[in-house]
Amino acid sequence: MNMSQTKDIRTEEFLINMGPQHPSTHGVLFLEVKLDGEIVVDCTTHIGYLHRSMEKIAENRTYTQFIPFTDRIDYVASMNNNLGYVTAVEKLMNLEVPERAKYIRVIVAELNRIASHLIGIGTFAQDLGAFATPLFYCFREREKIIDIFDRICGNRLTYNYMRIGGVQFDLPKGIDETIKQFIAYMRPKLDDYDTLLTYNAIFLARSKGIGVLPKSLAIDYSVSGPNLRASGVRWDIRKEEPYLVYEKMEFDIPVGVNGDAWDRYKVRIEEMRQSLRIVEQALGALPEGDPTVKAGRIQKIAPGEAYMRTENPRGELGFYIVSDGSTYPYRLKIRAPSFSNLALLPELVKGLKVADIICVLGSLDILMGEIDR
Amino acid sequence: MLTALTFIFMLTAAFAVLGFIAVSAMFLIWWERKVSAHIQSRFGPMRVGWHGVLQSIADAVKLLLKEDIRPARADKLIWWLAPFFAVVPSVMVFVAIPFGRTLVPRDLNIGILYIMAISSVCVIGVFMAGWGSNNKYSLLGGMRAGAQIISYELPLVLSIIAVVMRAGTPSMQKIVASQGSCWNIFHPDMMLVSVIYMISATAEVNRTPFDIPEAESELVAGFHTEYSGMKFAMFFVGEYTNLFIVAAIATTLFLGGWHGPILPPVVWFLIKTYALVFVWMWVRWTFPRVRVDQLMAFAWKVLTPAALVNLAIVGWLLLKR
Amino acid sequence: MKKMRQDEIFADIKAVFPEIQEEAGSGAAVIPKDLLLKVARYLRGEPLAFDNLHCVTAIDRKEKIEMVYILYSVSKRRALTLKIYLSPEDLNIASLASVWRSADWLERETYDMFGVVFSGHPDMRRILNPYDWKGYPLRKDYTHPEFIPKPRL
Amino acid sequence: MAVIKSAEAQTRKQFERRRTERIPAAKFIHKLPGGGLILATSESILKWGKASSLWPMTFGLACCAFEMIAAGASRFDIDRFGAGVFRASPRQCDVMIVSGTICVKMGGCIRRLYAQMPEPKYVIAMGNCAVSGGIFYHDTYSVVKGTELLGIPVDVYIPGCPPRPENLLFGLMKLQEKIRNEKNAAR
Numbered sequence A: 001m002n003m004s005q006t007k008d009i010r011t012e013e014f015l016i017n018m019g020p021q022h023p024s025t026h027g028v029l030f031l032e033v034k035l036d037g038e039i040v041v042d043c044t045t046h047i048g049y050l051h052r053s054m055e056k057i058a059e060n061r062t063y064t065q066f067i068p069f070t071d072r073i074d075y076v077a078s079m080n081n082n083l084g085y086v087t088a089v090e091k092l093m094n095l096e097v098p099e100r101a102k103y104i105r106v107i108v109a110e111l112n113r114i115a116s117h118l119i120g121i122g123t124f125a126q127d128l129g130a131f132a133t134p135l136f137y138c139f140r141e142r143e144k145i146i147d148i149f150d151r152i153c154g155n156r157l158t159y160n161y162m163r164i165g166g167v168q169f170d171l172p173k174g175i176d177e178t179i180k181q182f183i184a185y186m187r188p189k190l191d192d193y194d195t196l197l198t199y200n201a202i203f204l205a206r207s208k209g210i211g212v213l214p215k216s217l218a219i220d221y222s223v224s225g226p227n228l229r230a231s232g233v234r235w236d237i238r239k240e241e242p243y244l245v246y247e248k249m250e251f252d253i254p255v256g257v258n259g260d261a262w263d264r265y266k267v268r269i270e271e272m273r274q275s276l277r278i279v280e281q282a283l284g285a286l287p288e289g290d291p292t293v294k295a296g297r298i299q300k301i302a303p304g305e306a307y308m309r310t311e312n313p314r315g316e317l318g319f320y321i322v323s324d325g326s327t328y329p330y331r332l333k334i335r336a337p338s339f340s341n342l343a344l345l346p347e348l349v350k351g352l353k354v355a356d357i358i359c360v361l362g363s364l365d366i367l368m369g370e371i372d373r
Numbered sequence B: 001m002l003t004a005l006t007f008i009f010m011l012t013a014a015f016a017v018l019g020f021i022a023v024s025a026m027f028l029i030w031w032e033r034k035v036s037a038h039i040q041s042r043f044g045p046m047r048v049g050w051h052g053v054l055q056s057i058a059d060a061v062k063l064l065l066k067e068d069i070r071p072a073r074a075d076k077l078i079w080w081l082a083p084f085f086a087v088v089p090s091v092m093v094f095v096a097i098p099f100g101r102t103l104v105p106r107d108l109n110i111g112i113l114y115i116m117a118i119s120s121v122c123v124i125g126v127f128m129a130g131w132g133s134n135n136k137y138s139l140l141g142g143m144r145a146g147a148q149i150i151s152y153e154l155p156l157v158l159s160i161i162a163v164v165m166r167a168g169t170p171s172m173q174k175i176v177a178s179q180g181s182c183w184n185i186f187h188p189d190m191m192l193v194s195v196i197y198m199i200s201a202t203a204e205v206n207r208t209p210f211d212i213p214e215a216e217s218e219l220v221a222g223f224h225t226e227y228s229g230m231k232f233a234m235f236f237v238g239e240y241t242n243l244f245i246v247a248a249i250a251t252t253l254f255l256g257g258w259h260g261p262i263l264p265p266v267v268w269f270l271i272k273t274y275a276l277v278f279v280w281m282w283v284r285w286t287f288p289r290v291r292v293d294q295l296m297a298f299a300w301k302v303l304t305p306a307a308l309v310n311l312a313i314v315g316w317l318l319l320k321r
Numbered sequence C: 001m002k003k004m005r006q007d008e009i010f011a012d013i014k015a016v017f018p019e020i021q022e023e024a025g026s027g028a029a030v031i032p033k034d035l036l037l038k039v040a041r042y043l044r045g046e047p048l049a050f051d052n053l054h055c056v057t058a059i060d061r062k063e064k065i066e067m068v069y070i071l072y073s074v075s076k077r078r079a080l081t082l083k084i085y086l087s088p089e090d091l092n093i094a095s096l097a098s099v100w101r102s103a104d105w106l107e108r109e110t111y112d113m114f115g116v117v118f119s120g121h122p123d124m125r126r127i128l129n130p131y132d133w134k135g136y137p138l139r140k141d142y143t144h145p146e147f148i149p150k151p152r153l
Numbered sequence D: 001m002a003v004i005k006s007a008e009a010q011t012r013k014q015f016e017r018r019r020t021e022r023i024p025a026a027k028f029i030h031k032l033p034g035g036g037l038i039l040a041t042s043e044s045i046l047k048w049g050k051a052s053s054l055w056p057m058t059f060g061l062a063c064c065a066f067e068m069i070a071a072g073a074s075r076f077d078i079d080r081f082g083a084g085v086f087r088a089s090p091r092q093c094d095v096m097i098v099s100g101t102i103c104v105k106m107g108g109c110i111r112r113l114y115a116q117m118p119e120p121k122y123v124i125a126m127g128n129c130a131v132s133g134g135i136f137y138h139d140t141y142s143v144v145k146g147t148e149l150l151g152i153p154v155d156v157y158i159p160g161c162p163p164r165p166e167n168l169l170f171g172l173m174k175l176q177e178k179i180r181n182e183k184n185a186a187r
Helices: A003-007 A054-058 A067-071 A078-093 A099-127 A133-153 A175-198 A201-207 A215-220 A226-230 A261-284 A337-343 A345-349 A354-364 A368-372 B004-039 B055-065 B076-096 B111-119 B122-132 B136-167 B172-178 B188-204 B230-254 B265-284 B292-320 C006-016 C033-044 C103-114 D002-019 D026-031 D035-051 D063-072 D104-116 D128-132 D165-180
Strands: A014-018 A030-036 A039-046 A304-312 A315-323 A329-335 C052-060 C065-073 C078-086 C092-094 C117-119 D095-099 D122-126 D156-158
Touching (some): A014 B136, A030 A354, A039 A345, A039 A354, A054 A067, A054 A329, A078 A315, A099 A261, A099 A354, A133 A175, A201 A261, A215 A226, A226 A261, A261 A354, A315 A337, A315 C052, A315 C065, A345 A354, B004 B076, B055 D035, B076 B111, B111 B172, B136 B172, B136 B230, B136 B292, B172 B230, B188 B230, B230 B265, C033 C078, C052 C103, C103 C117, D026 D035, D063 D122, D063 D165, D122 D165, D156 D165
Parallel strands (some): D095 D122, D122 D156
Antiparallel strands (some): A030 A039, A304 A315, A315 A329, C052 C065
């Protein structure tokens, strides 16, 4: 049947709703996909199914009362959110933080980065069809990190650990021993993932060369975090605008080559190795002193505004706080990294197959709590 | 000549086979959940009977009680018939499978040909389920299933022809008898054939890495998205019976059926079959899923040519002998 | 590569656009509303290379709506905040979706929360709230039947 | 809110009807000698089957979703109770674990999902947000304050923000207990 005959066969596009409840949309994301057979013609995203009006709440909470809400913005990397919010408020008040608190914050934030990347990798492998086995391996490692957090601040997922000007409790005795054991336990596990997944023929076939994100497009969509670095842009806030004690830590930034789904996955694995190095160095150089906060719960902050961005596992999390002198922030804008990372999904996905939408979505590692705030 | 005796024998054989299918399906479902659990370093069903042994029975009882929902604009007849087309062919195949020296329901002289003809009827069941449930996901799943099973039928049948040529007869008992001295898999020219058979059998039974039709992550639950209650259980039982059949055929053709040193033949046959089933379960819980076009390319560009070349080699070897 | 300081960037822009003033508190560049597109294209251009529109948001100052654009230059490692004051009556402004592609969703969210209409935007719809939502939630004077205020400290 | 109120009344009626599940010909069997015994055992077997194979729906909204996955993962393995088969399509599952904050935009979808589930269906409201709106109770315009407001009858409430996986397992055991003592009208 040569080309001329196929032209007059009337084919119709096939609209599929990958609706808010779908096994691999990482939460409540609604994708309206127009298909021509298996090939994606057009894909529109609908978000807002988890919009909990965080910014409206922020205007009715004092600075300390809002800290538990930051845990629930990116509920997989709560420590990094706390860190982002608290450093933003400290920058607004230009408050000095005790040295030990800075080191504790770095250790805890990097451990949470590993936990978040583990989930990112586990769900990515699950989306490619390796049903539950890699995900449960990643969760088995993540449980070890959660045990450490359980001992440090008593909760598994939403820690509410950091305060403005320091942290809530000092590290419990013998915790550095547990962390060292975890580091020793985790390093060979990362090599296991390489053998199980990274160089697996089917995994490569499914993710190499899919959803290639060129460097200029990534910067134009203000993508950040592992997705940007996978496209070859060496940009990491911990190195560009070092906050806390990151300038004392020496770690290198893994950079991908051609920015496809496999590179984004590989960058996350390398970043976990770097985070282990950071935790090791920070643990070694942990100074003495009292990291807890003595200041009262209600701080009146002089009118002014400040914008602080920190390196979240998913990208640059920015807090733009405007204060009008009262104990309540006048305006608090949360710049979520996944919000911009998801914006380019329709662009990446045109022309790919149905199975590739899920692969690209998994490689971007988005999180609906952060997008919908 | 249908005497009363042969009729009674056939009746008992039928009931024995049906009983065996039900028990083996239940056992396989339970076994898969335990194997997958231990691969993922967890326990699997424990609370329901000793080590979850009664889990499949509980699932069956619960599925019996479920309300049977039919979508409003579903195609009634096709929707209602689909589960039967998924299960009945896989039950009919048991007629020709040689469990033991004399323990075969009916030793057809066209054994393997009959099995191939019947087992390709399952495709129609999957297709009808996809079309009947008037749901976009199942339609996509049904289309994919049709394309996949048909395109993997070719290398499957070619590899079986190679075995039949070597054994000289399509009857299953005689194929097993011909492997008395040395199992087929150890013949040099048969090794590639058995690998081709294993791969295309995985695709035939829709198991990862070829489980495109009911891919959890893309299509919500593939062709049986709209089925609930007993109809869904029929698909489930059909899938596991197919898995057992494919393993049984593999043992008959390549691993020497019921041949084995001391244990009685039936035990040997079951050990080999369940060992192969374990390999498939092991594969299912470790490999990611292949994309549809890669799957098609692999079938047409790699497996079929390899099967044809192998056929030529077997033919040439037979001529030379 | 030496990072240019804020005032050096400011001097560059002031040379081309004299109307720019520097806001007292935060050191942001305040520009009149109609200049936005020209300034944006100039900032995007080669000498300053602000290739990353990091964040677009608004602040409801009751008598005026303050638009905030935070820009970054990944290649030259520089940051700049642009501010525009809008009177609450005519809340429309030129859309930067043609200059930076990240503006598309950021502007939709600002429209969703504050009601600022961006002219020239590819698809001006709400993004977080249901599409038929009445009112703009982040306005200071916004009320909603189910809004249960928490007693203030 | 009016829409939600009417949905609630309609689901209340459905909720009552489900409780009285009929075993066919119960009255006739009862008259046979020893019929009562057969009925009792068959009834307990049916309830045992329903209780020990509760298939949850993969339906995570927010933070509690990750505690649900952790409950399904290797350490707190929910599959030990026979509830590890996370089916994606609502047609094949019995329990809807509402795990996370229910937003107004998502409310309609949750009601539709609940309606699509076949009849002996149960709902676990996991986490404070699903129970009563949790910390998003005050100052929010876009959060539905509790699953009940959607008109969905909830069987087990699990407090906690997020509840630990052990709490979810305890909630599941409570649901199993509730199913076992369900008043089946065998008479």
